[in-house]
Amino acid sequence: MERTFIMVKPDGVQRGLVGEIISRFEKRGFKLVGLKLMQISRELAETHYGEHKGKPFFEGLVNFITSGPVVAMVWEGKEVIATAREMMGATNPLKAQPGTIRGTYGIDVGRNVIHGSDSPESAQREIALFFKEEELLSYDKTLDTWIYE
Ligand code: UDP
Numbered sequence: 650m651e652r653t654f655i656m657v658k659p660d661g662v663q664r665g666l667v668g669e670i671i672s673r674f675e676k677r678g679f680k681l682v683g684l685k686l687m688q689i690s691r692e693l694a695e696t697h698y699g700e701h702k703g704k705p706f707f708e709g710l711v712n713f714i715t716s717g718p719v720v721a722m723v724w725e726g727k728e729v730i731a732t733a734r735e736m737m738g739a740t741n742p743l744k745a746q747p748g749t750i751r752g753t754y755g756i757d758v759g760r761n762v763i764h765g766s767d768s769p770e771s772a773q774r775e776i777a778l779f780f781k782e783e784e785l786l787s788y789d790k791t792l793d794t795w796i797y798e
Contacts, residue, residue, distance in 0.1 A: 652682065652723050652785075653730040654775035656764040659717035662686075666754055666762060667720050673736060673750065674724050678796035683723035683776075683785045689715050697778060709759060721779045727797065730772050733765040 655674070657667050675681070689697075694711045701707050724733065738749025742761050745752030755761045766772035776785070 650725055650727060651729045651769065651772070652725045652776060653733050653772045654764075654766045654779060655722045655724055655733060656779075657720040657722075658714060658760075658762055658764060659719055660713075660760045661754070661762040662718050662720060664754070664762075669754075670720075670750060670763060671722070674722075674733070677726075677732070677736065679724045679726040679729055679733075680788075680790055680793075681722065682725045682787070683721075683780050685721050685780075685784070686718050687721055687779075688718050691715055693778065697775065706759065713759060723776055723780060723785055730766055730769060734767060737763050737765050 655670075657670050661667065661670060671681070691711060694714045695702070698707065698710055698714070701710065726732075736750060738745025738751035740751075740761060741758045742751040742755025745755065747753070750763050751761050766775050
């Protein structure tokens with residue numbers, strides 16, 4: 650089983666999309682193992698988006714992601730990292746497939762509603778950045794026998 654880091658960005662929180670986004674992951678069959686509402690510090694934002702440092706959009710991105718509360722989550726399940734990326738859609742919402750989260754709720758790349766880890770390495774790094782070990786729960790869901798064969 651994999652775990653991935655998912656975050657509803659400040660625009661998603663302001664627009665009341667938290668429930669809708671959580672619902673999509675729940676309904677798909679994934680398991681919520683960590684969840685918190687938080688305001689990201691500048692330092693955390695710069696570390697999280699470290700790979701983009703020096704790019705023209707970096708300052709704007711850090712300003713935006715620290716501008717209001719976000720909802721940080723860890724979701725668990727079979728191939729959840731790649732599947733979450735498919736559920737989110739392309740980085741540029743105008744290029745995202747209709748029906749995906751960004752393709753349903755977004756227009757501009759700098760207001761694309763959701764973040765999700767793009768690889769097992771990023772998932773591990775981002776989960777550790779946002780959550781302490783004791784904030785992540787392991788538990789059984791009886792429904793799993795109806796989701797996994
Ligand atoms: N971003 C932006 N302008 C760009 C490219 C990216 O504002 O030209 C933002 C956008 O919010 C994106 C984030 O930077 O979600 C991280 O970019 P990345 O390429 O890692 O996309 P993601 O993994 O979020 O799809």
